[in-house]
Amino acid sequence: MRIAMMTNNYKPFVGGVPISIERLADSLRDLGHSVYVFAPDYKSPVDDDEYTFRFPTMKHKIAGAIPIPNLIYGYVKNAISTLDIDLIHVHHPVMIGNVATRIGKEFHIPVVFTYHTRYEQYLHYLTPFGYLQNKANQGNLLGESILDFAQRQVIQRYLNRFLEKCDMVFAPTESIQNYLKPFHIDTPISIAPTGLPPACFENHIEATAIRKKYLQKKQYLFCTVSRLAKEKNLSFLLRGVSAVKKQLGDVFNVLILGDGPEKENLIALSQTLKIEENVFFIGEVSNHKISAYHQACDLFLFSSKSETQGIVLLEAMAAYLPVFAIRATGVSDVVVNGENGVLSSDSITEWADNLISILKNPAVLIKMRSSARTTALLYDEKSIANQILESYAYLKKSYEAEHWLMMHLNRTSYPVLAKEY
Numbered sequence: 001m002r003i004a005m006m007t008n009n010y011k012p013f014v015g016g017v018p019i020s021i022e023r024l025a026d027s028l029r030d031l032g033h034s035v036y037v038f039a040p041d042y043k044s045p046v047d048d049d050e051y052t053f054r055f056p057t058m059k060h061k062i063a064g065a066i067p068i069p070n071l072i073y074g075y076v077k078n079a080i081s082t083l084d085i086d087l088i089h090v091h092h093p094v095m096i097g098n099v100a101t102r103i104g105k106e107f108h109i110p111v112v113f114t115y116h117t118r119y120e121q122y123l124h125y126l127t128p129f130g131y132l133q134n135k136a137n138q139g140n141l142l143g144e145s146i147l148d149f150a151q152r153q154v155i156q157r158y159l160n161r162f163l164e165k166c167d168m169v170f171a172p173t174e175s176i177q178n179y180l181k182p183f184h185i186d187t188p189i190s191i192a193p194t195g196l197p198p199a200c201f202e203n204h205i206e207a208t209a210i211r212k213k214y215l216q217k218k219q220y221l222f223c224t225v226s227r228l229a230k231e232k233n234l235s236f237l238l239r240g241v242s243a244v245k246k247q248l249g250d251v252f253n254v255l256i257l258g259d260g261p262e263k264e265n266l267i268a269l270s271q272t273l274k275i276e277e278n279v280f281f282i283g284e285v286s287n288h289k290i291s292a293y294h295q296a297c298d299l300f301l302f303s304s305k306s307e308t309q310g311i312v313l314l315e316a317m318a319a320y321l322p323v324f325a326i327r328a329t330g331v332s333d334v335v336v337n338g339e340n341g342v343l344s345s346d347s348i349t350e351w352a353d354n355l356i357s358i359l360k361n362p363a364v365l366i367k368m369r370s371s372a373r374t375t376a377l378l379y380d381e382k383s384i385a386n387q388i389l390e391s392y393a394y395l396k397k398s399y400e401a402e403h404w405l406m407m408h409l410n411r412t413s414y415p416v417l418a419k420e421y
Contacts, residue, residue, distance in 0.1 A: 003087050006037075012046065014227070014259075016116065016312075017091055026381075027195065039053070077103055091114050092116075110395040110396065169185075175332060176309075176329060194311050200376070201318050206292040207294075228256075235266065243348055252278065254275075257283075294318075295321075300312075300316035302323055304326070317340060322368035324355055325343060327345060339371045342355075
C-alpha cells in the first residue's frame with residue numbers, strides 16, 4: 001500500500017506523537033509498504049529522507065514549539081496528486097487534520113485518525129484559556145466555569161464533527177476507546193497502540209556508568225521521561241518526592257529526562273522544597289539512549305494525567321523497570337496495580353505512602369520487574385503494524401467497492417462502508 005501520514009509535529013520535535021509516527025512508518029516500510037510523512041518545516045539543517053514532505057509554516061509557534069502551517073492545502077494537494085496514495089493516516093484533528101479530510105474527500109481516499117491526545121488538557125496553551133486557567137487555579141469560579149464549558153462543549157463538539165469526517169479512528173488504549181464512546185459518532189473506533197522497537201529490549205552497557213554517576217552512594221535511583229509542561233503534572237511529582245524524603249531521609253535521587261517551558265519553574269520548585277540535590281534535570285535525551293537511563297534505575301515515576309497511552313511507560317517496562325504512576329486514562333491500561341507497577345491517587349500523602357511501602361518490600365519490587373518486561377513484550381511494533389494494516393486493507397477494499405458502484409451504476413453513490421461494529 002501507499003500511505004500518507006499527516007501530522008502537526010514531527011522530528012526534530014521530541015514527543016510521543018512523532019515517535020509513534022516514526023515507529024509505525026518504519027514498521028510498515030519493513031513490511032514492504034510505501035509511507036510518506038507530511039510534517040511542518042522546522043527550518044532544521046538536517047536533511048530529510050525522500051519520504052518526508054515539509055509543508056510551509058509561519059514564524060509563530062504554539063507554546064513556542066509547534067509551528068503553525070501557512071497556506072498548506074495547495075502544497076499537500078499537489079504532492080498527493082503525484083503519489084497515488086491509497087490511504088491517509090492523520091494524527092491531529094486541527095490544521096493538518098482539516099487538510100487531510102478535505103483531500104480525502106476530493107481524491108476519494110480513505111482517512112484514518114489516531115486520537116493521540118486528550119485535547120481538553122491542552123487549552124492553557126491558547127492565550128485566553130491560559131489566563132482563565134490561572135484564574136481558576138486561584139479559585140475564580142467564573143474562570144473555572146468558562147473552562148469547563150470549553151472543555152465539555154466547544155472541544156467535544158469540534159471533535160465530534162471531525163471524527164465523523166474520518167473513516168476510522170484508532171484509540172491507543174481501551175480506556176480512550178471508552179472515553180470516545182459518549183461522543184456518539186458513527187465512525188468505527190479500533191484500538192491501535194504505539195509499538196516498541198527491538199532497541200527498547202536491548203541491554204545497554206552505558207547503564208552502569210549512568211547509575212554510578214547519579215546514584216552517588218544512595219540506595220535508590222528513580223527516573224521519569226516527560227516534556228516539562230504544565231499538563232505533565234511534574235510539580236506534583238516533585239512535591240511527592242519531597243514528602244518521601246521527609247519520611248525516609250536522603251536515600252534516593254531522581255533523574256528527569258526531557259525539556260520544555262516549565263523547566264525553570266520546576267527547578268525553582270525543587271529548590272523551594274529543598275530537594276535540588278536529589279533531582280537532576282538531564283534535559284532532552286535522544287530516544288535510542290533513553291533505555292540506558294531506564295536500566296540504570298530502580299523505579300519509573302510518572303505523574304501525568306493527560307496521556308492516551310503513555311509510550312514512555314512501556315519503554316521503561318521494556319527495561320525491566322516497574323512504573324509508579326497516578327491512576328488515569330491511558331496509564332491504567334498499561335500499569336496493572338501490584339503486578340508491573342503501582343497506581344496511586346493524586347493525593348500527595350497517598351502517593352508518598354505507596355512509594356515508601358514499595359521501597360520497604362524489595363521482594364515485591366523484584367517480582368514487578370519481571371512482570372513489567374512481560375507487559376512490554378506484548379507491544380512488539382511489527383505485530384501492531386500488521387494489526388493496523390488489516391484495518392487499512394478493509395478501508396481500501398470498501399472504497400474500491402464504492403468506486404465500482406459509482407462507475408457502473410452512474411448515479412449518486414451512498415457510502416457502502418458501514419460505520420459501526
